[in-house]
Amino acid sequence: MRFIYYSIILLFISITAAGQEINIDETLANARSEAEKGSYDKALSLIDPLLKKYTENEDIKTFAGRVYSWKKEYKTAIQTLYPMTDRINPNPDALLAIINVYYWTEDFEKCISYCDRYLVTDPDNIDVLKIKVTCLEKIGRDKEALEIIEKASVNENSTQAFKGIRTLIGRKTKNAVSASYLNISTSNPGQAPMHYGYVEYAHKFSKSALVGRANIGHIENDTQALFEADYYQTFSKKDYLYVNAGVSTGETIFPVAKVGAEYYFRPQKRFDYALGARFMHFETDDVTLLTGQISYKMGTNTIAYRPYYDTGNELFSHVLSFQHTNEEKERVVRFELQYGNVPYLYLYSNFTQPLKAYRAGVQYQHRFGDSFFVRPIFLYEYEEYLPGEYRNRFNAQIIITKRF
Known part of the structure; x- marks a missing residue:
């Protein structure tokens, strides 16, 4: 009889203990549910009795530390967690x-x-490796970050987790060299193709950049060169100033001398603005262009409008562009619609008059590896070359860049 009595007591105690264990699991489950909904105070109130009763239960204390961190009470989160982390055998x-x-x-x-x-x-x-690599990049220890990435890539046979960080580090590269070729052809009626090319070297400083460029142009058995430099100066809030100047060896293919400046600024998060001017001195005339830009960014897409005003000829020109950018892959797809006498890169003639020109263009940038870029560009023009007379004009360009 006494044996049956004690057996009943032990069974009752076991059932009670099991109930308490289930209670812990249910309470934690309810607390997690509240935390997922953002009800952090409710989650903490649910686990507070557990913290007081089960003072050695590290699962409960770790969850409490997480809730405090989600609540942005970081000091309390650290105080809760560090006894379990700053010891010989830390809790993972x-x-x-x-x-x-x-x-x-x-x-x-x-x-x-x-x-x-x-x-x-x-x-x-x-x-954890990704967090460590990200932190190393943030404090400028890029070499260590890349060493970890290379080692992890071998172990995992994949670099997917680190692509974005590798891109950020790659963009810090100080130097780049580029080469380009541009062919301009016409039809109905046609004329001999025009050929342009350039090579350039760019170097980044902490808050500025300098670019040196040598251009060459060949039209109807005449070859001329243009030497120019670009300077970029960044300011707070990512505003920056762009300055360009150049001189040529001839008088017809390129302007004898040119200078320009443009200031880019962002007073609002999604909008970018720019204001600038360009001056070109030809042998027989001078050209002054006023320009600017307004762009709106929608995630990875940007739509922009840029006008040009030729003060001497009183001509307005317009460019509307749409660009999609993949920041991680540094891939760009850009579409443009143009109307008027828009300068194509460094090309602009002083022989302007109120003639119409309609253009549509596309360009694409693709990165190979970590530092090699190829950008093909194509622009079609329906050009009024004489009053009431139109022809087709094709601009095809390729730009190759190596970053190091």
Whole structure:
């Protein structure tokens, strides 16, 4: 009889204990559900009794630390988590939680140190490696970041997780060389094709950039050269100033001398603006162009409008463009519609008159590897070359760039 009595008591205790375990699981599940909805205070109120009763349960404490971090109470989150992370055998889940806290607070040095602690036991964890590499890039330790990327790529046989970071590091490259060829042909009626080319070298400084360019043009057995330089100066809020100047060896294919400046600024998040002017001195005349731009960015797409006003000839020209950009792959697709006497790159003639020209163009940039770019450009024109007389004009260009 006594045996049956004790058996009933033990069974009752076991059932009660099991009920308490289920209680913990259900409470945590409810708390997670509230946290997912953004009800962080409700989630904390649900697990507070568990924290007081089960003081050694690190799953509960780690979850509490995560909730505090989601609530942006980072100091409390760190106080909750560090006893489980700053010891000889740290809790892996608590380490993951505190890594996120220091990453979100942009304390990249500490974030890296906790990533290293975690990677001791799980050296191939891609998520932690990506956070560490991102932190290294943020503080300018690009060489270390690239070494980790190369090693991880071998282990995982994939660089997908690191493509965006590799692109960011690649954009910091100080030097670039480019070469281009442009062919301009006409039909109905046609004339001998015009040939243009250039080579350029660009170098970035901390807040500025300088570009040197040598152009060559060949038209009807005449060859001339234009030497020019571009200068970019960045300011706060990503505003920047662009200045261009050049001189040529001839008088017809290129202007004898040219100078221009344009200021780009962003007073609003999605809108970009620009205001500028270009002056070109020819042997028989001078040309002054007033220009500017307004663009609107919608995620990866940008639509822009740019007018040109030739003050001497009182001519207005217009460019409407649509551009899609893949930032990670540095891939660009651009469509343009033009009307009027729009300068094509560095080309503009002083022999202007009120003649109509309609243009449609497309260009595409593709990156090969990490630093090699190819950009083909095609522009079709329906050109009024004499009053009431039209012909077809085809502009085909290829630009090749190596970044190093």
